[in-house]
Amino acid sequence: MTTPSRPDVIVVGSGSGGGVVASRLSEDPALRVLLLEAGPDFPDLGSVPDAVLHCRLGSGVNELDWDYLDRGARSALPRGRLVGGSSSVNSTFALRGQPEDYDAWAALGAPSWTWDECLPYFRKLETDEDYGVRAYHGSSGPIHVRRHPLDDFQQAVLEACLEAGHPRLDDLNEPGGIGAGPLPRNLDAEDRRQSVLITYLAQARQRPNLEILGGALVDTLLITAGRATGVRLASGEEIVGGRVVLAAGAYNSPQLLQRSGIGPREFLAAAGIDVVQELPGVGRHLLDHASTLVALDTGRKAPSGFIPIGPSCKLRTRGGLAVDDVKFTFVFGELFAMPGLSGLYVEVSNCTSEGEVRVRSREPEAEPHIAHRFFSDPADLDRALGGTLAAIEVARVMADSMRCEQLLPDAQIARDPEAVRQHILDFHATDYHPCGTCKMGAESDPLAVVDDHCRLRGIDNLYIADASVMPTVPRCNINVPTMMVGERVADYVRAEL
Ligand SMILES: Cc1cc2nc3c(=O)[nH]c(=O)nc-3n(C[C@H](O)[C@H](O)[C@H](O)COP(=O)(O)OP(=O)(O)OC[C@H]3O[C@@H](n4cnc5c(N)ncnc54)[C@H](O)[C@@H]3O)c2cc1C
Structure with missing residues (x-):
């Protein structure tokens, strides 16, 4: 595949957040969307490994993982490294949390994220096979949910x-x-895991205005005069585009920002990285269950x-x-x-302990330092x-x-x-739900990284659309809430184009 000469939107990371954003934006045929993913792509259903298609006993997907560790806790931190991201390897608990979770986001400085405003997006993303007729459920979305x-x-x-x-x-x-x-689970009638790979992106990839590029590890963002203008891949190739949506997940999004010179001054100094935009919250406030x-x-x-x-x-x-x-x-x-x-x-369900993610080195393949501090x-x-x-x-x-x-x-x-x-x-261990490392919040909050529309503070044309924007961890497994974030950011980006 040749990369489009100047996509309107470059999405970095194809997981629960990024895969949804790219899919929804490409519904507009006038928009050219490029989705970049570090791991491999499986473009047709026949090529998807069985361990990704199903959620079977002993079907680990270790070879499609980032191999991260919380070294202090000597604990593995699995993350999917393939198209679909962690949605392609997860355990398919399909839960939303409580209305209080989202009302708390609004109270913490993200006023558009009340339960009432999030609910239409939860409904839009699902087909609940059992309770789709209920007012709070959806019956025609791409993600099938069953008990x-x-x-x-x-x-x-x-x-x-x-x-x-x-x-x-x-x-x-x-x-x-x-x-x-x-337990509600995101599985279809054939018990296939409803990952972003085999749902949203399987449909969207038919569109000529969406390019999905697997094996494309993004090294840094290109920033010119306070605007994001594109990305540099680990291969050295530079891709220039209209807007950038960062969706590399709660470990890699802050790491990528820090590698690009955006983050807490002391984190960048320790790794020998020049400051492009000081943002003290990038990588802080790491939450999980x-x-x-x-x-x-x-x-x-x-x-x-x-x-x-x-x-x-x-x-x-x-x-x-x-x-x-x-x-x-x-x-x-x-x-x-x-x-x-x-x-x-x-x-x-509502953990309040906070850890952090710090860049260790300028090298794009280097693992970040991750400390959950449960x-x-x-x-x-x-x-x-x-x-x-x-x-x-x-x-x-x-x-x-x-x-x-x-x-x-x-x-x-x-x-x-x-x-x-x-x-x-x-x-005790991670519940596989890292979030909060680029949290939404009010301008008065010095640790807020993005605003209510998930726009990065201090850099134009740059959005974040993954679990890192969550100001608190919802009372549930967070795949479905992250897809809801993706749905909402797609609307915010489209409204501003
Ligand atoms: C083993 C496991 C089990 C889980 N079980 C459940 C469950 O049952 N229910 C539930 O609700 N949640 C579960 N989760 C959590 C849920 O899947 C995640 O919270 C959710 O997928 C996070 O979405 P995200 O978009 O933030 O990140 P991800 O889905 O991880 O997507 C990030 C994507 O960005 C890519 N990327 C990262 N860095 C770069 C870069 N530099 N360049 C290009 N691409 C990059 C990654 O490869 C990945 O594809 C589980 C997670 C795991 C790992």
């Missing part, structure tokens, strides 16, 4: 949740809903093939909370990415403890009614909340 009927064992797990006192919730995406029910586990011996062999996940239970760990602050989910055969392990996967806010550990104790309660019911044996934490530890706290510190 698998629970098998006998999963049904018994759900009953254990109800016996432990959690209400039944058939649709975990119901606004304000709390309780236990089947912390996750931990209650592992069980279910006495059953894990089924081969498709990974059964769910039911899930959203709960409040203390009185006085308007909505949930923890969720746990039954995972069969691949709990904590450990082959053969089953049990309850506990995720703290539980640096002690409130997160309290939330994790409340959620783990609630999961242990469900495990106790399962031990009685289903003859499941609790493995981790063992029965003795499980009786002592202080010992459970230590279990969480020993067994």
Whole structure:
């Protein structure tokens, strides 16, 4: 493929955010859109690897990963490196969070992001196969969402949740809903993972005005007189375009900005990079959900093939909370990415601990320094403890009614909340939801990197459209919210062209 001579819009990164932006912008035949992706492209369905097309037990996609580590925590940080980005490798939990999450973004200086203003975009992106007729769901969007009927064992797990006192919730995406029910997953009727690769981009790539270039690692942005004018690839090639939308994800977007001289002065100085635009928030405010586990011996062999996940239970760990602050989910055969392990996967839903992403070197292939600092806010550990104790309660019911044996934490530890706290510190990891490193916010917020329309502060013609713009982490797995961000940024860019 030859790159178009001067695209109107260059999108960097083809994941949940960037893939949606490129797809929606290319609906306008008058616009020439170039989508650049560091990893490989799989242009037709037949060429998509099985591990990308499906979400099966043991079907890791290690060869399509950025291989990042949180070195301080000695913890792997998987990220998809291929067209579709992390949407092509994720576990297909299709959740939206609560209205409060988006109203909080608006209150924090991004006034257009109230729940009422985000909801039309959540509806636009999905076809909910079960509840599409409900006013808050969509029935004609590119991403198909389904809840698998629970098998006998999963049904018994759900009953254990109800016996432990959690209400039944058939649709975990119901606004304000709390309780236990089947997990909505972005899978079609053939159980194909509804990645951006096989949905939005499979349709959009037929259009002559969209070019998708795989294997194109972007080194830096080209900035002239305070305007983004294009990008420089790691190969040295320069591509000039009208506007640039950065969507390289919550680790790579801040790293790419910093490599381009945009970021906190001290981060740039430490890597020997000249300052083009000082922006103290770039790479700071790294958020995620912390996750931990209650592992069980279910006495059953894990089924081969498709990974059964769910039911899930959203709960409040203390009185006085308007909505949930923890969720746990039954995972069969691949709990904590450990082959053969089953049990309850506990995720703290509104984590407030903050880490950072710093460029280490000018080299485009160099890994950034990533430090999540889980539980640096002690409130997160309290939330994790409340959620783990609630999961242990469900495990106790399962031990009685289903003859499941609790493995981790063992029965003795499980009786002592202080010992459970230590279990969480020993067994916690990323929930794969990094965000917040280029957050939206008001001009008065010195750490805000983009404005309400996701335009970079201080540089014209440059937008960000990925999970990095989220000012707080929503109470859910964030693939669907990131696609919602992509939908909205596409509208903002189109309105300004
Ligand atoms: C293993 C795993 C399981 C997950 N499970 C779930 C789940 O079940 N449900 C859920 O909701 N979420 C899940 N997530 C999280 C979710 O997929 C991500 O939050 C979401 O995809 C983030 O979207 P993004 O656009 O910010 O980044 P990404 O989707 O990661 O996209 C960034 C893209 O930019 C490309 N890129 C980066 N740097 C450059 C560069 N310099 N030049 C060119 N291209 C570049 C990357 O290769 C990538 O394609 C999971 C994630 C992982 C990794």
